[in-house]
Amino acid sequence: MKAVVKYGKGKGLMEVRDIPEPKIAKEDDVLIEVKAVSVCGSDLHIYHDSHPYWPPVVLGHEFSGVIVDAGKEVKGWKVGDRIVSETRTGSCGVCYICQSGFPQVCEQKRPYGIGINGAYTKYVAGPARLLHALPDNISFEAGAVIEPIAICVTSILERSQLQAGESAVITGPGPIGLISLAIAKAAGAKMVAVTGTNADEGMRFQKARELGADFTINAEKENPIEKVLQLTGGLGSDILIETSGSGRAISQAFEMVRRLGRICAIGISGKEEVPIPYDRGIFKALRYDFCFSSSWTAWEKAIGMISKGLLPAEKIITHKLPLEKWEEAFHLLENLQAAKVILIP
Template sequence: MRSLKLYGEQDIRFEEADKPYIENADDVIIKVKAVGICGSDLSRYRKLGPYVEGTIFGHEFSGEVIETGSEVTNVKVGDRVAGCPAFCCGKCASCKKGELARCEKLHVMGAYHPGAYAEFAKLPAENVVPIPDNVDFDTAAMVEPSAVVVHGLYHTNLHPGSEVAVMGCGNIGLLAVQWAKIFGAKTVYAIDIDDDKLAVAKEVGADVLINSKERPAHEQLMELTDGRGVDVAIESAGSPITSAQVFALPKKGGQVVFMGIPYADITIERFYFEKIVRNELIVLGSWNAISGPFPGKEWSTTVHYMSTGQLNVQPIISHRLQLRQGPETFHKIINRNGAFGKVLFYPELG
């Protein structure tokens, strides 16, 4: 079968691979219909390399069930599904408390388990999430990143009437804009240095757009909020710069939730750091997308709001490509050769 395998830093190859087969009674084989590039895929490709050399990469996907093990009851052949790519040990202290995202051995497909950049993928039945007929495969391929966002927002006290700032309008930020509105946010401020990304943020529901390229975001935000700031600030850019600047956005006693991963050291100027102390901010980290009972309410909630149309991922998708275009596409993205939103591959097309 066709696949993309990661061999080393900036070394991803389009190659033939063995098709997965049923080994355990709870195995499910899925024909991959759409699979997306995650920001974490780009970081690992660019400077971290594979967990295991030559592993099939990728983890954000949807598809159709083509074969099941003898004990699988939650899905059947022909069902349309999304895949929860996370694996937790079930034995560590966090797992035993139901805090699955804090598992000491948490990993996803494409690490120690063959991934989804392939014509076919295999998961245990509990990792397979049925999707309704009115949710297309492109949308279902984004169930996982959406679950990442709502997992983070479940940590906050965001409620109807809240004001929210989303710093960074990449794929996660654009999903965060929509989830903030679903949670009942009165006003969502979208912040970025790219007007094109801000335009998409407006399309998916942002109320106010702030371009921070020429003037600091917090200065503009404070003018717009009469000096108050917002109830919740979401860091979704994953930049060392914004990871400091975000502390100047919340009101006194407000919250900051980190969804972006900078993969670099962060230097926080005194001005921004003092906001944490003087404003008594609550700073939250968010990791992965699972909770107990596995895979968690993040997944069922995401599927529900995709089915109602309140989560609209279509404006976020910028490229629909054949899997064989993977190596050149990864190279272009990290070298900023073109404007990329969410990139989807269709393995069955070649």
């Protein structure tokens, strides 16, 4: 079968290769036919060698599909079931972190498309315990963006506990910023503002308005701190969702959020260190929530919200391409012309 393989350590070194179809390795595994796979920012980082990965590896951790084979010990699933899968393959299940209910943060984790072969191909084999049912009223394409949605649900609703009636500022209108916006609206935020730069004036701010942003703030044209204070009656926002990873936005976040507010950090900076106004954080008694990966419960919540029409997952998708056009997908994302790009194997 054709697969997009990152075949070595270093920049680039990725191509379509013919590889053998995977088989069920353990009796509690399933074989999944991939119906749609979404391109993630971390796939681009792997391409550029700026994210951990274990080559040679087939990329792709955001996917949906159908079960085509199941091991003897698989319970509750059958051939033909529409599914999505979590990506925490390799989590040990027995360490302190796993036992405390957070296997997605286990040190042993080797995710699909990063540590073991992923979904930029026709078939994926992996453990049935990571599956979630994909309701009939959610398309395979929308199913492929449930993974990043689950990450944002884990971060915003579970960890930073955004409440209905609160105000939210989102720094960065990239895919994760746009998904965060949709979640904040679905959760009943009273005001959501999204900040960005001149480069975001095209597709990204347009998409943000389409998804219900009350305000878009171009930080290169107006002072985002002054604007947020003005929008919140001088108080600052209840929660600030940092998705840009930009040092400047991270520093400004401390000023845009209110006293006792929460900064929900989802964006990776890609740098060794980022300076922060530490004492401002102390004097404002801020909570800085570092967030990573997704919980089992967040997957169920994400699926529930999409299925009930509360979260317009389809709207976050801007492009659908055949798998062979993966390079075009990467270019669209790097040139900020796309939100979510779906590849069809």
